[in-house]
Amino acid sequence: LCDDSASLTNINLNCQRFAFSRLLVRYHPYFILQGLYALSEYICRFQLLTVRLEFTICSCHILLYFLHSSFQAADIFFNVGHNLFDLFNDLRS
Secondary structure: OOOOOOOOHHHHHHHHHHHHHHHHHHHOHHHHHHHHHHHHHHHHHHOOOOHHHHHHHHHHHHHHHHHHHHHHHHHHHHHHHHHHHHHHHHHHO
């Protein structure tokens, strides 16, 4: 399906969107943030480091919580937009 020589605009659009989706899943900041959030929670819960370093990480943990929530909201909006784009594309065809 993903052929650069394809003359149909619809196929090229689908290919570009597929490549973008694959890139987004691989390097999505939300997943990186989720990993950092889990790591900081683990460190805070089990008190693995010195007090000063632990305080810094726990402060970052609170910040990560808010970032994590905002990325979840952004992810929902991205999915809704993606589905609406598909719907309009189907209606046009």
